[in-house]
Amino acid sequence: MAEQILFIIFGILAVGSAICVIAFRNPIHSALALVLTFFSLAGLFISLGAYFVAAVQVIVYAGAIMVLFLFVIMLLNLGRLQTTRQINKAKVFAVIVGILLAAEAIYIGIKAYDGTAVSPAQGESQAVGAAITSEQLNRISEIESTYHLDRTEINSTYVPEVSEQKSTVETLTASEANLLIAKLQGEMGKPDRIGTILFTKFLLPFEVTSLVLLAALIGVIVLVKREDTDTAA
């Protein structure tokens, strides 16, 4: 229920401020509307359980990137550069293309995912009291290896939260095992889990990312460097 309310509030806020970004005529107002869009998306990330992503969204996007935008807008003094608003053929065409694209994307969003790849935590209902299945055990060991968790840690920390009397994964019933998997997956948005897989499974992409940033850094310096000789010396 809470997630529905958050989704409606932040969803409307995100779409409304996104429309403001393209509707406002002053670039500074557009930039501020974009900040609001980023904040609403951070709210949606929180309701999706991606807490660390939400924090990074606010710090990096709403903080660093938007400050860069505002800096350039104010540096170039673009507030005065406003063109007259005219409705021409290109704009009508753009809106028609946009509506068609939205219809297509929404159709794909509804149809492409029909719920067949349901996560094990929400799988088919099993008989009450049935023992834990091998599929669930596989899933738990998969989570263990992904997040570098210890079976003893799961046994001592997470299993008692699911079923008070039990202390090992193997003694759980199937429905309790579903709860345990859901609980383990629910923890995945936390910074320590994100960090664990970022620095193990995704270590190479992470390092390559640093090269992208280095290339961008050098590129920016080369691009904005004045070539006239009087300032170079």
Place this chain on the structure above:
Amino acid sequence: MALQYYLILSALLFTIGVIGVLIRRNAIIIFMCIELMLNAANLAFVAIGRELGDASGQIFVFFVMTVAAAEVAIGLAIIVSVFRHRETINIDEINTMKG
């Protein structure tokens, strides 16, 4: 909350970004619309990752953010150097490369 609603919201945000790129003539606003589209993709990544119980979706969001940061830095540098030469960032007037 079903995945479909998040995908629909993501599609709407992406489309608003596309319309913005098509109708606005100010290069900086076009850049903001590109950021909007990247964020719509991020929302889809996180929502699908949650549905599949896989944190890889959230990791991809970090990579998208890094690429976005690099892209903004380069793009704004290009805009600044174009403004120095042409005194405008209206893309209708920057058409030297138009064939």
